[in-house]
Amino acid sequence: MIIFIFESKEMQNKPLLILQARTGSKRLPNKMTLDFHKGLTIPQIIINNLKNIFEPNQIVLATSTKKEDDALEFLANEEGVLLFRGAENDVLQRFIDCATLFKAKKIVRICSDNPFLRPEYIPPLLEKLQNENLEYTSYQWKDGTPIMLSHIGIFAEAMTIDFLKKIKSSTDDSKYLEHVTNYIYYNNKQFKYAFLPLPEFLEDRQNVRLTVDTESDFLIAQELYDNIYIKKNSFKLEDLLKLIDENDVIKSNMEAQIKGNAK
Incomplete structure (x- = not known):
């Protein structure tokens, strides 16, 4: 296990x-170690983008203790x-164990399935969490649907360690243990939270x-990522949406994957 000790x-x-x-992953085994773009895996791309805003010793890759995940270590x-290995x-x-080890009170949860995660949308969440003394913040669609229940794959969510502990003490339902924050979407009266508009x-x-x-998701995202970086070394979301809108095959495939993988 790799451990960096916070110095202050x-x-x-x-x-x-x-x-x-x-x-x-059952739907796409070893997707975290597949070459996604120019020899980089999806976790590496996410980490490199996060480093543009955050310090390396604020970022931890949290994986399991299984032998197969040695590659992620x-x-x-x-x-x-940082590295943490747990359940x-x-x-x-x-x-909870990861945050406890590194003495973190505030946490940003990031899913490694999201190569297009935009780090610039994280600081507003942390500001909201801090300034309003909340337990949880994220984004939502205008109809009130939490962004993490959608398939867009661009955003993260911020929370306190006490928020996670409160969930842990409230349920032993396996779906809430696997999907870390879903509990709040159906039991929100227990928490101090806020959603930011998109x-x-x-x-x-x-x-x-x-x-x-899925493999289809991987290939679509890979094609988009390759194409967006042919045009620009960095990109705005508007550029990405334009690229999607210009490709009817990609749009159709996305819609099929959304229907087949409902959250």
Whole structure:
């Protein structure tokens, strides 16, 4: 296990960005170690993008203790970020144990299925969490649907460790132990929370699927990523949406994957 010790109280007070990943996906085995873009895996792409805003010792790759996930330990070492290994299926406990080890009070949960995650949308969540003394913040569609229940794969969510502990003490339902924050969507009266609105240009774009669960998802996302970086070394979301809208085959495939993988 790779452990970096926070050197000051100031560092301990900084948020911990937990990137959850494992190689044991049933729909697309080993997707976390597949070459996604120019020799980089999806977790590496996410980590490199996060480093544009956050310090490496604020980023932890949290995986399981299974032998198969040794490759992810190697990846964390290679990228110079923190590593935590814990329960495979009780991901909620993995997050609690990870945050406890690194003495983090505020946590950002990031799914490693999202190569198009935009780090610039994370600081507003942390500001809201801090300024309003909340337990949980994320984004939502204008109809009130939490963004994490959609397929867009661009956003993260921020929370406190006490929020996670409260869920753990409230349920032993396996679906809530695996899907770390879903409990709040159906039991929100127990928590202090807030959802931020999406940028206007993203409203009515629930037909966009950029999360990677299946081989079809992987190939679509890979094609989009390759094409967007042919045009620009960095990109705005508007550029990405335009690229999707220009390709009827990609749009059709996304819609089919959304229907077949309802959340």
